[in-house]
Amino acid sequence: MKKITSVKEMKATARELRSRGKTIGFVPTMGYLHEGHLSLVRKSTQKAEVTVVSVFVNPAQFGPKEDFKEYPRDLNRDLRLLEKVGVDYLFYPDSEEVYPPGYRTYVRVHDLEEKLCGRSRPGFFRGVCTVVLKLFNIVEPDIAFFGQKDAQQAIILQRMVEDLHLDVKIEVLPIVRDEDGLALSSRNEYLNSKEREAALALPRSLQEAKKTIKIGERRAAVIIKKVEEMIRKEPLTKIDYVEIVDLDELKPIEMLKDGSLLALAVWVGKTRLIDNLMIEINEKRE
Numbered sequence: 040m041k042k043i044t045s046v047k048e049m050k051a052t053a054r055e056l057r058s059r060g061k062t063i064g065f066v067p068t069m070g071y072l073h074e075g076h077l078s079l080v081r082k083s084t085q086k087a088e089v090t091v092v093s094v095f096v097n098p099a100q101f102g103p104k105e106d107f108k109e110y111p112r113d114l115n116r117d118l119r120l121l122e123k124v125g126v127d128y129l130f131y132p133d134s135e136e137v138y139p140p141g142y143r144t145y146v147r148v149h150d151l152e153e154k155l156c157g158r159s160r161p162g163f164f165r166g167v168c169t170v171v172l173k174l175f176n177i178v179e180p181d182i183a184f185f186g187q188k189d190a191q192q193a194i195i196l197q198r199m200v201e202d203l204h205l206d207v208k209i210e211v212l213p214i215v216r217d218e219d220g221l222a223l224s225s226r227n228e229y230l231n232s233k234e235r236e237a238a239l240a241l242p243r244s245l246q247e248a249k250k251t252i253k254i255g256e257r258r259a260a261v262i263i264k265k266v267e268e269m270i271r272k273e274p275l276t277k278i279d280y281v282e283i284v285d286l287d288e289l290k291p292i293e294m295l296k297d298g299s300l301l302a303l304a305v306w307v308g309k310t311r312l313i314d315n316l317m318i319e320i321n322e323k324r325e
């Protein structure tokens with residue numbers, strides 16, 4: 040695996056790979072990798088001839104009171120994991136390389152960025168879109184891989200790619216969960232054992248929602264109430280939002296339809312966790 044820190048070198052490498060007709064798969068990350076990231080990397084190594092992973096904790100997507108400084112980082116551990124899964128290039132620039140002095144340009148996907156997580160994290164998706172567009176311009180991938188756990192992020196990036204005519208295909212892969220059901224996230228690291236226990240209310244409530252839908256409930260409000268009740272049973276949790284939305288506009292819907300999204304964000308102690316369920320009404324009965 041070759042390690043690259045400069046934008047210039049990464050761009051030259053991408054250009055050279057493309058001139059040799061190689062397909063480039065790309066997995067952008069903020070490091071502190073877990074099995075969720077690795078599932079994206081594995082898929083990239085299967086689908087593309089060359090795989091590039093970026094590790095960059097993007098300051099532009101953290102609010103002033105958020106955890107940019109505390110965000111877990113362990114580059115050596117990441118390197119070991121990436122070597123094992125056959126990554127070809129690791130791009131890990133520093134902040135000045137990506138946002139040199141005088142930097143002023145930002146990308147916004149209007150109104151989608153204000154829905155769901157955007158309400159309590161203003162500026163978050165502006166930061167994500169900006170850095171991802173920059174990374175796409177630098178790495179020139181054919182396919183880029185993202186996780187379904189960050190469902191809103193994937194929807195917004197897909198919109199950005201279409202709106203800006205970018206030549207990259209976005210592929211979204213399923214949520215990877217720990218054995219106890221908790222969706223993998225680098226931020227799970229913040230949880231102490233009691234909080235971790237409380238956090239299991241998230242996947243449990245989604246399972247309950249799934250069952251309720253399976254037996255025929257279609258009213259979004261009823262499902263949301265059930266999910267909220269289950270989460271509130273855990274005293275360490277505080278709900279940020281539980282919503283059922285359509286996938287195009289991320290607007291709340293009243294009656295479930297195939298391909299809507301049940302998304303939630305919950306504080307567990309000082310850690311904000313997200314999880315979601317893609318609603319499949321026409322799922323075959325077991």
Ligand code: PAF
Pocket residue numbers: 067068069095097100167170171189192
């Ligand atoms: O999902 C993440 O880890 C980040 O939001 C991303 C896409 C790497 C942009 O910084």
